[in-house]
Amino acid sequence: MSSGKYIGNKIVSPSLSCLCDKSQVQYANRRISADLSRRGFVTGMAASMLSLVLPGLSQAQSTLPPNAPAKPVLFTNFRLFDGKSPKLRDGLYMVVEGNTISQIGQGQPASSEGKTVVDCGGKVIMPGMIDMHWHMLLASLPIQVVLQSDITFVHLAASAEAERTLLRGFTTVRDAGGPTFALKQAIDSGMLSGPRIYPSGAMITTTGGHGDFRPLTDLPREGGHLSQPERDGAVAIADTEDEVRLRVREQFIQGATQIKLMGSGGVSTPRSPLDMLTFTERQLRAAVETAADWGTYVLVHTYTPESVQRSVAAGVGCIEHAHLMDDKTAAMMAKSGAWLSTQPFLSTADVAPLAGPAVEKFAEVTAGTDNMYKLARKHGLKVAFGTDILFSRELTTRQGKMLTHLKRWYSPAEALEMATSTNGQLLALSGERNPYPRKLGVLEQGAYADLLLVDGNPLENLDLLANPEQNLRIVMKDGKFYKNTLKA
Template sequence: MIRVGKKYQHLIHGAACGCSNPMLVQASRRLETFTRRGLLTGAALLAGAAAAPALAQSTTPPTRTLFRQVRLFDGKSNSLQSNAQVLVEGNRIAAVDTSNSPPQPDWTVIDCGGRMLMPGLIDAHWHTLFAAIPAPILMTGDPASIFTTATAEANRTLLRGFTSVRDVGGPVFSFKQAIDTGVIPGPRIFPSGAMITTTGGHADLRMLSDIPRDPARLSLIESIGGAAIADSVGDLSMRVREQLMQGASQIKVVGGGGVSSPRSPLDMTTFSESDLRAAAAIARDWNTYVTVHAYAPHTVQRAIAAGAACIEHAHLMDEETAGLMAQKGIWLSIQPFLSEADSVPLTGPSRERMLQVFGNTPRAYELVRKHGIKTAWGSDLLFSPELTPRQNVMLTHLGRWYSNAEALRMATAGNAELLALSGPRNPYPGKLGVIEPGALADILVVNGNLLDDLKLIEQPDRSLAVIMKDGKLYRNSLAS
């Protein structure tokens, strides 16, 4: 869901299209050369420089960190395990010990004093580069401003306790590399690359001056890698392969309309079943999967028939659609939108669609529970640094339909199961979302018990005493 606030509505095509606005025309000209390469060239160069030393064999033994006196939530249980300790060796969990064996002299010891220890949180629907970038900054076409804003937000995302995100639309490949090589702090990113849509579909944010289409010239949204427009099965197949070639862990295809895209009503359906079937087949050839953006029942059903493994949103689904998803074992990545506080302000038709989605959210979750649909949690917050801190609040919204343990399981081990669908395209081989030997060392230590009070996570600066990702400490307020 892409949402642009009232303040910036004049920058896109709404009821009063501003295509002739001189400021917009000037911004458009500046963005003619704003490509994916231009956006993140600096990040790629820095990431490459940081990666170069890794070619040499390291003789330094892995560091060992022991978390003592923890109450353990392993990502899969309903309760905490008391008097446990967790040993991290390098970037993996080496042991979970209830005998409280004494540490070795060269280990770093963190005494958790009976605090809750759990896996890092996972957001299954995030847009790394677009989450906190206000529309005016995006429209300037200044790569430095965009990169700086996204870099700051990636660090904030990590410090909110989110150690992994599934990015479902945006030019994040070089940005991900910069995080992975330690150039900038941020969560693990499972990238989709560009959202693939048809003309007029959600993610087609071209200006009307770009129509009719010039086949020799990409539009702005395509040139920055935010979307790829395909109106034939050949073009669709090519766009899917382009994302996979760049390192996509899964493919995001837009099957229907969206909330804020100005000319794509929620009831519309874009790609034909044969088109979607071709995209799913290519993803399977690469041993990964397609996830389809869809709200309306017939759009969801078409995606399922075509072989999609996951559906994004589906807030308008009906009983038949929910039953089909459960029968076929299709994943649902849905967001618990409850009120206008969960979105930047919208106006006109976009606001009407937003209210329609919010009004149908409770019914959608009731169908999820009734039919036992495999469900992932995501936040889908966009275009506002003031809104992104609600990422944690969006998680606590699950308390309306789930117990605290169920909500935490969904945001850890449950979401990790969805990430694992990428198979060999998984950029981080190893288990996520669990605390067990061999799992990747993404760990949170909590001041309090989230199983008793999930709302503690709404203030991560206070509630998260320790944040570790890949065996590296990014916050430690406890004495070592």
């Protein structure tokens, strides 16, 4: 950890009380739900607690999250990227009270009395970044370990990785599949350091679809028997409209903010070719309608034109990946208003070591990346940024590096806007299920105080964010300093 990191016993601010109440209700619901959710809570809590006393799990040597500052924090002498403007603003001051930005003013504040003053030395303040396709439980462990280990160990690794994710400058993530409800609760309640999490819950797929890692010895599926990944809450298999509705509702009663479905094959599942189609349009629509009943939306994993078009026809609000889409498909997305949430995969440096069919499948994905972004620009699609880093502790350190790949198609200002305010707009689609009702991804009065202080100008040099340990001087989330190398 940086020498200036604030630590201390947990203090829950009044502004967070509604979130704690909500998490307690969700906990009560989980306690009376399926066995997999009860087990997920117990193991998640154990993981959270153990991470506090096993510093070897984290390079940062996990500690209790910091106290909220005792006094309002006054930032002075900085340049501001607010998440929306393509240019920096100078001559400002900013006041953080509790977990919220209470003032951004021009010139000098009327008084600094009663405030902790932070002189930023002319450095750039920007919003905390948002990763729209992150897997908290799957990011840092090899796939063999995930499939063969007790789920408790997977939760332990995730709790350690959560703090590292936050210190890389990603103050919010949308988890695109996995039983992260307990981890989210531990972070929100101040038990553990980590980013805000928008959980999707189990990845819902069909028999043989992407995410169905069952060994052939588990076939045929009879008498409602669930595989271990299903019992752990990582995957849910549904093969009829009614099953889709059931699995979607199961995620919501555990606290999902949006729902993830698999619409095509994937790279890491050995027996699901990219071109395969999983759910029918009616089955996809069943998920969309059920999510709408809960006031939120569905995201669908899909690569090919056929699977994207089927998802859009079913009313899906967010398409994930789509690296193989064509011009007709991009035009259809633009007309529907669907979001494209995708990743700038360029080479095998962006993925954990591959073997077998996965090698050719990933090569096909990377070959389509350039055309996908060009089509997105041509048709004016709403594009969100995510990384989808999986199964490698080493790769997780490249989270910021992945953002720099966007320079091939976007200016640094456009890339930063995508990773902050644009991603914040997509998060807001969770509507009634949104656990964080204030604005994210922007720095303005009334927004959450999630911010970074960058040593250099990322609007001129986006590569600064690829080295967060050196170039991020402050990481603040929810008004708390998780990293501060400046003297107040």
